[in-house]
Amino acid sequence: MTDEIAELIQQFRAFVAALWNSSGRPTFVLLSVGIVTVIIATAGMQVVLNRWNSPFYNAIETRNFSSFLYYLMVFFGIAGVLLVLNVAQTWLAQMITLQSRQWLTRDLIAQWMAPRRLVLLGDAGDIGINPDQRVHEDARHLAELSAGLGIGLFQSTLLLISFVGVLWVLSSGVVLHVGDYSFSIPGYMVWCALIFALTGSWVSWRVGRPLIGIGVERYAREADLRFAMVQVNENANGIVLNAGEADEKRRLDDELGRVIEVMRRFVNSLARLTWVTAGYGWIGLVAPIVIAAPAYFGGTLSFGELMMVVGAFNQVQNSLRWFVDNFSSIADWRATLARVMTFRQALVTLEQPRSSGERIEYDLEPLGNLELDHVAVDWTGQRAVLDETSVEIAPGDRVLIIDRTGAAHGALFSALAGLWPWGSGKISRPPRASVMFMPERPYVPDGSLRAALTYPSDPAGFRDEVLTEAMQRVGLGRLAGSLDRKARWGKEISYDDEERLTFARLLLLKPRWVFTEQTIDGLDENQRGIFTSIINQDLAGSAVVTVSDRATTSDFYTRTINLVDTAPPAPAPHSVTALVPTRAIPDEQAKQAEPSSPRPVD
Numbered sequence: 001m002t003d004e005i006a007e008l009i010q011q012f013r014a015f016v017a018a019l020w021n022s023s024g025r026p027t028f029v030l031l032s033v034g035i036v037t038v039i040i041a042t043a044g045m046q047v048v049l050n051r052w053n054s055p056f057y058n059a060i061e062t063r064n065f066s067s068f069l070y071y072l073m074v075f076f077g078i079a080g081v082l083l084v085l086n087v088a089q090t091w092l093a094q095m096i097t098l099q100s101r102q103w104l105t106r107d108l109i110a111q112w113m114a115p116r117r118l119v120l121l122g123d124a125g126d127i128g129i130n131p132d133q134r135v136h137e138d139a140r141h142l143a144e145l146s147a148g149l150g151i152g153l154f155q156s157t158l159l160l161i162s163f164v165g166v167l168w169v170l171s172s173g174v175v176l177h178v179g180d181y182s183f184s185i186p187g188y189m190v191w192c193a194l195i196f197a198l199t200g201s202w203v204s205w206r207v208g209r210p211l212i213g214i215g216v217e218r219y220a221r222e223a224d225l226r227f228a229m230v231q232v233n234e235n236a237n238g239i240v241l242n243a244g245e246a247d248e249k250r251r252l253d254d255e256l257g258r259v260i261e262v263m264r265r266f267v268n269s270l271a272r273l274t275w276v277t278a279g280y281g282w283i284g285l286v287a288p289i290v291i292a293a294p295a296y297f298g299g300t301l302s303f304g305e306l307m308m309v310v311g312a313f314n315q316v317q318n319s320l321r322w323f324v325d326n327f328s329s330i331a332d333w334r335a336t337l338a339r340v341m342t343f344r345q346a347l348v349t350l351e352q353p354r355s356s357g358e359r360i361e362y363d364l365e366p367l368g369n370l371e372l373d374h375v376a377v378d379w380t381g382q383r384a385v386l387d388e389t390s391v392e393i394a395p396g397d398r399v400l401i402i403d404r405t406g407a408a409h410g411a412l413f414s415a416l417a418g419l420w421p422w423g424s425g426k427i428s429r430p431p432r433a434s435v436m437f438m439p440e441r442p443y444v445p446d447g448s449l450r451a452a453l454t455y456p457s458d459p460a461g462f463r464d465e466v467l468t469e470a471m472q473r474v475g476l477g478r479l480a481g482s483l484d485r486k487a488r489w490g491k492e493i494s495y496d497d498e499e500r501l502t503f504a505r506l507l508l509l510k511p512r513w514v515f516t517e518q519t520i521d522g523l524d525e526n527q528r529g530i531f532t533s534i535i536n537q538d539l540a541g542s543a544v545v546t547v548s549d550r551a552t553t554s555d556f557y558t559r560t561i562n563l564v565d566t567a568p569p570a571p572a573p574h575s576v577t578a579l580v581p582t583r584a585i586p587d588e589q590a591k592q593a594e595p596s597s598p599r600p601v602d
Helices: 002-020 025-061 065-112 117-123 131-171 188-208 210-234 236-241 245-297 303-320 327-348 409-416 449-454 464-473 477-482 495-509 525-538
Strands: 176-178 181-183 361-364 370-379 382-386 390-393 398-403 423-429 435-438 513-516 543-548 559-566
Touching: 002 025, 002 065, 002 327, 025 065, 025 131, 025 303, 065 117, 065 131, 065 327, 117 327, 131 188, 131 210, 131 303, 131 327, 188 245, 188 303, 188 327, 210 236, 210 245, 210 327, 236 245, 245 303, 245 327, 370 409, 398 409, 409 423, 409 543, 435 495, 449 464, 449 495, 464 477, 464 495, 495 525
Parallel strands: 361 423, 398 543, 398 559, 435 513, 513 543
Antiparallel strands: 176 181, 370 382, 370 390, 370 423, 382 559
16 A cells, blocks of 8 residues: 555656646646635635525525515625636636646657657557557546646635634534433534545545556556557558458457456446445435534524534535545546556656666767677577677768578667667767668658658758659659648558658758668669669768668679677577567557567658
8 A cells, every 4th residue: 555655656746747847837837826816716705605594594584585685686796706716717727737738748749759769668568558548548638637636626625624614613503402411512513524524535445446456457458449440440451452351350359348348347346436426425415404403403503504504514524525526536547647657657767778688889989980899689589790790881881781590680770770779799870860761661751741751851941843853853753743732641652652752862861871671682673773873873972781681683782791690698688579660650550570670760
């Protein structure tokens, strides 16, 4: 129990820190001050309304029509002020919810999109599954629950403070009669409200505690089902061509079954909790009247005073029962907070070592070259090394690294990108701004075509004439009129066009270093001609480093290095299955690389 509380405090502090350190802190403070002011004013008006009960109901009891009309008009004045305050509180609460979601989501996106983390998140275990769900849906839900529960707790606490004193004073008029004896208990109604509410809170906690764990599992299963459906939609062609509809239907049925099973447990737990919360709600309607009845029937309380006691009792016990009424929401908030904050913590700590095995050392080469010193890469219990212990590659070189193991080229390619630390040796790399990686499967982002052409650079820095010329050079001239059309280009154009679009990027970005996973022998005749003309004419001073499991018959490369098997390290290296997706974006999460051939993003 102590560990759970400590974990809750740590996660809540991280949540508050994420909001407090955001750029919207001044707005958040202003909104908070505004809603606190409104809630205090509302509490004050509710005390005034409670005092109004006595003369109004006494006027009814004595059939004093003029007093009845007078206090009825007073009520409309009080109600008008409360109405304005209620509207203001609703607007402020919704603005706090909106802004909290904005700041929290932006914080998560900033952590998620930090360099290399899109890929490294795949090594974080279950926490790396469905990150889009946590950033979008869970962040929204956490912001809504936090604002609602936080405002409700503050308002209940303030009403409790305001009405405990009122109820204590009114309790002096409650005289109890037992036989011939009459006596009063100081704060009698306060103690009754306290016992009534605390009993309900304790029973609610005991009955509803399982909802927290069920809530965490529920969100995870819902995310799995959603992700499975996205995979089916994104891979529709492959499924239909292979007549795999029946298999995909069974997989979706299995995922749905897991959701239904956890939802069934959730429904049963919620029903058990409802016995408590709803039961206390119904009993609460008559409890204050029953508790104060002896004094009223004994003649020590008038009807108006009885209604004042009942109103104050309801305010106190409702404030004390806040936990009872909101336990299911609190359990939901606790589960959502855990999902969001554990995800954020995983993002923040991704760079920290997770295994005791050797790790590749990275450094920047002062002259802007690429140096590989005793480099070895580990994957699934195996190790491969370069047959040259010390390798130096300079701009203008054309180097082919042939993977003789048949399975390690993806790991080495990722290691050159700084995404695969498992292994040994040292890699001194040129500045990242001068490097372009070309994985076997090109990445074409959604959005405008001009943004896809210049990705990841700002398209505003390129004139239309330059873009059009590059497209015509690589055989995409027919798309020149679509520069500003926004589309899912990765779905609209063919694989051949994706390759050509990547060649256009070479022309536009002019990198000093080009890393590829595909030898020029893997390109068709037209693509090969385009690529070699760009390298030889436009990027003659740039280096080309290809990591592939295929040899070449071309004289394009001036140097060949081999990647060969060697004895695995001891202890066995970190397991790295499914670390790096071929295209690390939500639309392509289904297209995972082979376990032995991870690839970085473009």
